Amino acid sequence: TQLLExxxxxxxxxxxxxxxxxxxxxxxxxxxxxxxxEPGEGPVLLVTVVTGGxxxxxxxxxxxxxxxxxDSSLHITAAQPGDTGLYLCAGAHAGGTxxxxxxxxxxxxxxxxx
Amino acid sequence: xxxxxxxxxHQVTQMGQEVILRCVPISxxxxxxxxxQILGQKVEFLVSFYNNEISEKSEIFDDQFSxxxxxxxxxxxxxxxxxxxxxxxxxxxxxxxxxxxxFGAGSRLTVL
Numbered sequence: 001t002q003l004l005e006x007x008x009x010x011x012x013x014x015x016x017x018x019x020x021x022x023x024x025x026x027x028x029x030x031x032x033x034x035x036x037x038e039p040g041e042g043p044v045l046l047v048t049v050v051t052g053g054x055x056x057x058x059x060x061x062x063x064x065x066x067x068x069x070x071d072s073s074l075h076i077t078a079a080q081p082g083d084t085g086l087y088l089c090a091g092a093h094a095g096g097t098x099x100x101x102x103x104x105x106x107x108x109x110x111x112x113x114x
Numbered sequence: 115x116x117x118x119x120x121x122x123x124h125q126v127t128q129m130g131q132e133v134i135l136r137c138v139p140i141s142x143x144x145x146x147x148x149x150x151q152i153l154g155q156k157v158e159f160l161v162s163f164y165n166n167e168i169s170e171k172s173e174i175f176d177d178q179f180s181x182x183x184x185x186x187x188x189x190x191x192x193x194x195x196x197x198x199x200x201x202x203x204x205x206x207x208x209x210x211x212x213x214x215x216x217f218g219a220g221s222r223l224t225v226l
Contacts, residue, residue: 030213031213033213033214033215035217040219040220041219041220042118042205042207042217042218042219042220043157043205043217044217045214045215045216048213048214088157090157092213100145100147100159100162100169100207100209100213100215101159101162101170101172102149102157102159102213102215103159104156104157104158105156106155106156107156
């Protein structure tokens, strides 16, 4: 069973601060995805990282995939109240016929105070 | 923007009853999935479906569960005899290629 440990579980910061969320595993994933989930809705894909060491930027959000494809991080610069929400990482299983079988982390609830 | 549509948004049922959750995936997508999220727990994979057959299923997806694509647009999850522990949010997802999923808003199932 592949596990993905996400930390921290809760993050409460002031507007303008920077933050980083981590996802770690002992397993290798073929890709790692980050989602944002609003209450009462499904996860919405933010980004997919595929190559070890890959870095992707989405405005103030920076996503990194570890060299060994076992871990990933999400860094938010100058957080704003609109960034408040639940962030999920999910790893896609490597090889075989595991189509769309994602292993999710437990999520990080981010609160950005004005 | 194309979206995955799920119905009902909330269903309350008695233990032992059959439940069918419905999904309309994005029209040009080829892969279909069901995930579930028990309150306070992680999102968990249930099953993937491609080319009119199950590609993979988790240990959660036992004989009480089945999936069907009865026509060109719908994708359903049936739970034959619901148990209390089936209470969860069920998410349908679809993708044009494996591993880049678009999720629906979910169907909340409450088993009493």
